[in-house]
Amino acid sequence: ALKLRPDYPEARENFYRVANWLVERWHFLMLNDHRRNQKYQQAIERAVQSGCSTVLDIGTGTGILGMCAKKAGASEVYACELSKTMYELACEVVSANGLGGSINILHMKSLEMEVPRDIPKRVSLVVTETVDAGLFGEGIMESLIHAWHNLLLPRQVMMLSEPSATGRVIPAGATVFGMAIKCPEIRRHHGLCVSEVGGLSLADSGELRSPVSCSSVPDDSMEPYTTERLSRLPGGYTALTLPFTALNIDFNNVQELEGLSSRPVQQMWLPVTQEGELDALAVWFQLHLDEDNSLSTKPHEDTCWEQAIYPVHTTKGDTLLVEVSCRDAYLRLCSVAVLRGGQEIRLDKPLALMNPGPSQNPEAELCSALACLQTDHTKDYCVLECAEMALLNNKEYHNSFQCAVTKLISRLKLNNTRQEAADSSELFYVLDVSEGFSLLSLIAASQGHVKAYSSVEKNKQQEVLKRLARSNNIPEESLEFWLNGTEDEQGVLQRPSTEKLWSAIILDCVETCGLVRQKLMEKASLVSAGRRREDIPERIVVYGMLVESDMLLLESAVQGQEPTLGFNIAPFINQFTVPVHVFLDFSTLECKHLSESVELFVLDLMDTNANYTTRQVKVTTPGTLTNTPFSDCYSLWYHIYLDQDICVSTLSQNSHWKQAAVVLQEPLQVSAGDWLCLTVNLHKSTISMSAQP
Numbered sequence: 001a002l003k004l005r006p007d008y009p010e011a012r013e014n015f016y017r018v019a020n021w022l023v024e025r026w027h028f029l030m031l032n033d034h035r036r037n038q039k040y041q042q043a044i045e046r047a048v049q050s051g052c053s054t055v056l057d058i059g060t061g062t063g064i065l066g067m068c069a070k071k072a073g074a075s076e077v078y079a080c081e082l083s084k085t086m087y088e089l090a091c092e093v094v095s096a097n098g099l100g101g102s103i104n105i106l107h108m109k110s111l112e113m114e115v116p117r118d119i120p121k122r123v124s125l126v127v128t129e130t131v132d133a134g135l136f137g138e139g140i141m142e143s144l145i146h147a148w149h150n151l152l153l154p155r156q157v158m159m160l161s162e163p164s165a166t167g168r169v170i171p172a173g174a175t176v177f178g179m180a181i182k183c184p185e186i187r188r189h190h191g192l193c194v195s196e197v198g199g200l201s202l203a204d205s206g207e208l209r210s211p212v213s214c215s216s217v218p219d220d221s222m223e224p225y226t227t228e229r230l231s232r233l234p235g236g237y238t239a240l241t242l243p244f245t246a247l248n249i250d251f252n253n254v255q256e257l258e259g260l261s262s263r264p265v266q267q268m269w270l271p272v273t274q275e276g277e278l279d280a281l282a283v284w285f286q287l288h289l290d291e292d293n294s295l296s297t298k299p300h301e302d303t304c305w306e307q308a309i310y311p312v313h314t315t316k317g318d319t320l321l322v323e324v325s326c327r328d329a330y331l332r333l334c335s336v337a338v339l340r341g342g343q344e345i346r347l348d349k350p351l352a353l354m355n356p357g358p359s360q361n362p363e364a365e366l367c368s369a370l371a372c373l374q375t376d377h378t379k380d381y382c383v384l385e386c387a388e389m390a391l392l393n394n395k396e397y398h399n400s401f402q403c404a405v406t407k408l409i410s411r412l413k414l415n416n417t418r419q420e421a422a423d424s425s426e427l428f429y430v431l432d433v434s435e436g437f438s439l440l441s442l443i444a445a446s447q448g449h450v451k452a453y454s455s456v457e458k459n460k461q462q463e464v465l466k467r468l469a470r471s472n473n474i475p476e477e478s479l480e481f482w483l484n485g486t487e488d489e490q491g492v493l494q495r496p497s498t499e500k501l502w503s504a505i506i507l508d509c510v511e512t513c514g515l516v517r518q519k520l521m522e523k524a525s526l527v528s529a530g531r532r533r534e535d536i537p538e539r540i541v542v543y544g545m546l547v548e549s550d551m552l553l554l555e556s557a558v559q560g561q562e563p564t565l566g567f568n569i570a571p572f573i574n575q576f577t578v579p580v581h582v583f584l585d586f587s588t589l590e591c592k593h594l595s596e597s598v599e600l601f602v603l604d605l606m607d608t609n610a611n612y613t614t615r616q617v618k619v620t621t622p623g624t625l626t627n628t629p630f631s632d633c634y635s636l637w638y639h640i641y642l643d644q645d646i647c648v649s650t651l652s653q654n655s656h657w658k659q660a661a662v663v664l665q666e667p668l669q670v671s672a673g674d675w676l677c678l679t680v681n682l683h684k685s686t687i688s689m690s691a692q693p
């Protein structure tokens with residue numbers, strides 16, 4: 001579609017969503033990380049010059065590490081890449097750098113490779129960077145165990161044989177660190193932190209959990225950890241212990257690799273340095289490329305990488321007994337018990353006191369200690385997405401909403417009394433078409449005289465709403481679930497029954513990622529047909545601000561004109577540059593504000609035709625800036641007016657929304673006092689912007 005009509009905004013937004021998915025953003029971060037590139041290049045050169053003449057690059061991505069090996073003089077270089085898009089990209093890059101004939105790239109997963117079918121003989125060196133924030137997330141352990149058994153020359157004791165006859169891996173190993181932290185921002189995304197919102201008591205919500213849990217029983221619907229850039233978390237975090245070494249791994253020792261996952265788990269002692277409630281365990285690592293080069297993902301270092309976060313779930317209503325014996329400053333999770341319903345469930349294993357020595361396998365202990373804390377004795381918990389959990393914890397949003405609904409219902413009642421015909425017992429029909437888990441239908445139903453329809457679909461979530469209705473004395477018949485699972489937008493918005501119309505429809509208009517929800521305006525124009533009705537929200541005001549942010553640039557494209565490690569890579573991968581950045585925390589984004597916040601746009605949901613299609617907005621850059629900065633992007637947020645007076649901001653402190661930013665195609669040279677002209681364009685629900693001096 002883009003090729004046919006490059007200016008068609010809807011197609012452009014879809015391309016952005018696809019490009020974001022096809023080429024992960026970290027390819028740009030990696031290629032822009034010059035230190036990382038140089039360290040890998042050095043380690044590869046050293047290995048090749050010491051005799052490793054045949055090389056396999058596992059997970060080649062753009063092909064950069066394989067090209068380093070070739071340039072360092074390796075006689076045979078092979079590479080494999082499981083992603084089709086990256087495989088094709090690597091082929092383009094390698095041939096564009098004149099190495100097409102000398103690097104053999106395979107579109108396959110290393111685990112499927114065999115000698116001699118795929119590579120003629122075993123290689124002396126495997127290079128790879130198939131690691132994620134939690135180290136193991138890209139399957140490096142499995143890949144290396146398979147490589148040692150099938151693709152690498154056997155590991156010889158060095159002195160007996162020359163280097164080229166023995167196999168080895170870059171990176172040579174990794175050290176994993178952990179640290180207990182207190183962090184409200186993580187807490188509010190992974191557990192219920194409030195007891196009452198919008199006039200509803202949440203006491204009977206039952207157990208609510210985020211999809212992140214390290215429970216001992218591997219449950220594929222749950223992920224063991226999430227990732228955060230600790231240095232960019234709003235409100236920061238407090239370290240509750242010193243960083244401790246959780247694990248050392250030698251990637252050149254296949255027995256150790258195989259042993260890791262089958263070892264017994266023991267307890268873990270964490271020396272406490274600061275008291276406070278434990279919200280999560282942060283984990284990072286050092287990747288030892290060789291004896292002298294290592295990469296670190298430690299927070300606050302100038303690493304661009306995120307850390308792995310293991311939230312600690314303490315189930316609501318339980319009393320978690322943790323003997324935080326600060327005797328000789330050791331936090332002992334060793335005697336952990338859960339008091340539930342008066343019954344004490346001892347979670348602890350035999351105390352680690354018996355073998356207080358250095359633990360053989362702390363990484364697995366880490367997980368078991370956490371599993372202890374999170375052992376899900378109660379099977380009947382309900383999983384909410386992190387954003388749904390943060391929304392649930394957002395008192396301000398629900399209270400604002402409750403005010404708006406109360407005003408609306410009383411207005412409707414007033415209208416009724418004026419029309420003597422209508423009987424005072426008439427019910428008002430309210431439909432909540434919010435995506436995902438939403439309490440708004442309950443808040444509407446709690447006003448009385450309201451029949452609320454919720455579009456919550458998942459059974460477990462409907463159970464939670466029913467439980468909350470009962471415990472908040474909302475009559476069962478005031479809440480119904482509407483058209484579950486129907487794909488048809490028109491159907492969802494049809495009337496509940498022939499004679500009735502909806503009195504109000506609740507739309508949630510801004511996606512958690514920070515963009516206006518796709519098809520919002522189409523949905524809004526659908527519902528505006530028929531009798532004039534009050535909708536919540538009634539309008540959305542879009543704000544923006546010009547900023548200069550190196551971090552955003554590093555995540556969006558390979559920067560600079562000079563080649564990467566001497567290779568011409570940028571033009572190829574930059575074709576996947578996506579100007580729209582989502583899920584940002586604007587409050588902690590490293591950036592320089594180049595203008596005041598400016599009202600860019602008003603979306604009037606009650607009159608969808610009234611919206612502007614293009615709009616000129618003058619923006620000034622404050623005079624304080626010294627160097628003529630590049631204004632390279634503007635960040636977006638929204639004020640959502642639930643009615644003409646009540647509004648919630650997507651930038652507010654406890655907001656569950658993240659922000660979006662639009663990176664300009666070409667950075668604009670601006671200097672203080674300039675006037676920039678932003679052209680804001682709304683086509684259906686897709687906002688696109690461009691800036692001209």
Ligand SMILES: CCc1ccncc1CNCCCCSC[C@H]1O[C@@H](n2ccc3c(N)ncnc32)[C@H](O)[C@@H]1O
Nearest residue numbers: 059061080081082083086109110130131132133143305
């Ligand atoms: C300090 C490094 C760091 C620290 C923390 N966070 C991120 C990083 C940066 N590394 C991210 C790379 C992560 C993605 S891996 C790179 C490419 O390799 C491909 N692949 C992965 C496994 C695999 C396989 N067995 N066989 C063939 N191909 C494979 C992926 O399809 C991807 O294109």
